[in-house]
Amino acid sequence: MGFVLRLMVLLVMIFLVVGCDGRQVDGDRPGGIDWFESEVDEAFALAEQQDKPIFLYWGAAWCPPCQELKGTIFKQQAFIDQSRLFIPVYLDGDTEQAQLYGEKFSVYGYPSVVVFSPQGAEITRIPGGMDIQRYLSVLELAINAITPVKKLVAAVKQGDNISSADWKLLAFYAWSQDRGKVLAADVDDQARYGLFKLLAVTCPADLVLAKSRLQMLAIEYWSVLDTEDKTNKALYLNQFTSILSDPALSNANSSSIIYGAADLSAALTEGAQLIELRVQLSEHMASISTDSEFNLPLRLSALSGWVALQNASLAEDETLADDKLAWISQRVSKGLGEADSYEYHSAVNTLSQTLYDAGLVEDAKLMLVNSLTITKHPYYLMSDLGLMEAQLGNNQQSLDWYKKAWDSSKGPATRIQWGVNYVVNLLELAPEDITGISLSYKTIIAELAEQNNGLHQRTAVRMGNLSDALESWADSPAKAQIFAEFKEALSAL
Numbered sequence: 001m002g003f004v005l006r007l008m009v010l011l012v013m014i015f016l017v018v019g020c021d022g023r024q025v026d027g028d029r030p031g032g033i034d035w036f037e038s039e040v041d042e043a044f045a046l047a048e049q050q051d052k053p054i055f056l057y058w059g060a061a062w063c064p065p066c067q068e069l070k071g072t073i074f075k076q077q078a079f080i081d082q083s084r085l086f087i088p089v090y091l092d093g094d095t096e097q098a099q100l101y102g103e104k105f106s107v108y109g110y111p112s113v114v115v116f117s118p119q120g121a122e123i124t125r126i127p128g129g130m131d132i133q134r135y136l137s138v139l140e141l142a143i144n145a146i147t148p149v150k151k152l153v154a155a156v157k158q159g160d161n162i163s164s165a166d167w168k169l170l171a172f173y174a175w176s177q178d179r180g181k182v183l184a185a186d187v188d189d190q191a192r193y194g195l196f197k198l199l200a201v202t203c204p205a206d207l208v209l210a211k212s213r214l215q216m217l218a219i220e221y222w223s224v225l226d227t228e229d230k231t232n233k234a235l236y237l238n239q240f241t242s243i244l245s246d247p248a249l250s251n252a253n254s255s256s257i258i259y260g261a262a263d264l265s266a267a268l269t270e271g272a273q274l275i276e277l278r279v280q281l282s283e284h285m286a287s288i289s290t291d292s293e294f295n296l297p298l299r300l301s302a303l304s305g306w307v308a309l310q311n312a313s314l315a316e317d318e319t320l321a322d323d324k325l326a327w328i329s330q331r332v333s334k335g336l337g338e339a340d341s342y343e344y345h346s347a348v349n350t351l352s353q354t355l356y357d358a359g360l361v362e363d364a365k366l367m368l369v370n371s372l373t374i375t376k377h378p379y380y381l382m383s384d385l386g387l388m389e390a391q392l393g394n395n396q397q398s399l400d401w402y403k404k405a406w407d408s409s410k411g412p413a414t415r416i417q418w419g420v421n422y423v424v425n426l427l428e429l430a431p432e433d434i435t436g437i438s439l440s441y442k443t444i445i446a447e448l449a450e451q452n453n454g455l456h457q458r459t460a461v462r463m464g465n466l467s468d469a470l471e472s473w474a475d476s477p478a479k480a481q482i483f484a485e486f487k488e489a490l491s492a493l
Contacts (some may be wrong), residue, residue, distance in 0.1 A: 032074075032077075033079075033088050036087055039265075043087055043089045043466070048118050048119055050118070053085075053123070055089065056114045057103070057112075058093065059112075063110040067113050070345065071346075072132065078132055085416040091387075092411075094412055094413050096453075099454060099456040099459050102456065103457040106179040108458060109176075112174070115125040115139070117148075122181060123142050123148050124141075124145065124149045124169055126174055127175075131148040131294070131298075132170075141172070142169065143164055149169060152170055153195070164204070167207050169200060177178050193218065196218040200215045206373035209249060215239045216253045216256045219239065219264065220473040240268060254298060256303070257284070257305075262308055262312035265309075278309060281309055282306060285306040285309065286302075289306060296338055300392070302349065306364070319359055319369065326360050326405075335347060335351055351383070352368050365388060368384055368388075369379045378406075378419060382402070382408070383418070383421060386401035411455055412447070424466060436442075438482050440484050441466065445468070445493070466486075
């Protein structure tokens with residue numbers, strides 16, 4: 001049976017399992033947890049009154065990583081039990097004034113998790129991509145922390161001693177979601193590298209796992225800044241291979257290894273050594289992708305990383321061998337079949353891109369199209385189809401998908417995001433459609449005008465992106481007039 005036919009059969013089976021009662025997959029509010037239902041400000045007042053920390057989850061119903069967090073962490077009884085120790089606040093990005101609160105707390109990407117003290121001071125931000133046991137241990141560190149991460153960084157810079165628990169908190173801080181809370185908002189990559197290098201060197205050697213995470217941070221930033229530095233190159237290669245060869249350390253750094261394998265290996269090695277390291281990395285990711293001891297999102301990410309690594313190793317105009325394509329197809333089918341209602345949306349997103357990256361383009365599109373009736377948030381997958389068609393040069397098909405995605409999107413912030421996405425692509429793929437561009441941006445402005453404090457955080461950034469795109473597009477008097485009208489309408493808000 002060909003792969004496409006097998007995939008169609010599998011999708012039909014999944015639909016029968018999860019959709020025969022009219023139900024769609026993807027939960028919105030994570031169940032089992034006593035999420036605070038009133039205003040966010042009231043949650044902070046209650047936290048101080050009850051002397052409990054606050055666990056703030058900022059997410060969106062359509063967001064694949066949010067669904068992963070719900071499936072791997074929030075639905076677990078161990079997390080539900082631990083949630084009694086703090087006040088859990090779920091701030092959905094589409095609720096009224098959510099973007100205003102997002103700006104207040106400096107959270108942008110979905111999902112973001114921030115832990116506050118009972119007095120309202122931010123303690124730390126917790127990254128995703130961990131299994132339940134490690135997540136709970138990091139959360140326990142955050143709940144019991146006395147000193148916020150920002151003060152811990154200042155202490156290390158001053159040469160002060162900090163505790164083992166403090167070092168672990170630093171190692172498991174969500175640095176990519178900092179948004180100016182610990183590092184200055186305008187800090188450059190060189191300064192970030194300097195900090196991570198200092199933390200990696202200063203962290204006590206006996207805190208092996210925490211030290212490895214800080215070392216990986218330093219290696220990642222070094223790899224894009226100063227790969228000609230031979231001294232650090234040898235040091236970092238030794239650290240990286242030591243982490244990779246240790247199961248506990250490689251597990252603790254799985255996201256960095258999976259997503260950075262191709263670039264890190266190229267920065268750290270060359271020639272025969274590069275080939276050898278990439279073979280080792282390929283075996284590592286293949287092992288993760290087939291090991292049921294790891295949660296499904298991590299296994300699927302490892303499969304995606306494996307494909308990216310194979311592509312990086314190909315010569316120009318070379319494609320993946322048939323045996324590798326067959327293995328990818330088999331893993332994709334198995335992975336999709338294992339996805340539960342929380343994991344399905346994220347699995348389709350990851351696996352369709354994996355198929356596309358492997359050159360199985362029609363299979364990738366088929367998976368997305370067949371999933372539109374299964375997932376509760378099809379507009380996200382429609383955008384994936386739009387991107388794929390654009391990359392294939394099918395401009396009108398691409399725009400049709402982007403428009404369908406916007407038309408079917410729900411929620412005030414989400415609709416602005418998808419509307420902007422459509423117009424930005426319209427500007428690129430059909431730049432002479434002045435009437436369509438004008439009507440579309442006016443629809444976005446009209447919806448935004450109806451929102452209460454909507455022009456903040458993610459929405460403000462999206463509108464800034466639209467403004468920049470229109471300005472670049474306005475290369476004629478007629479287009480310049482459209483841009484001027486847009487700026488005037490936006491200013492009126």
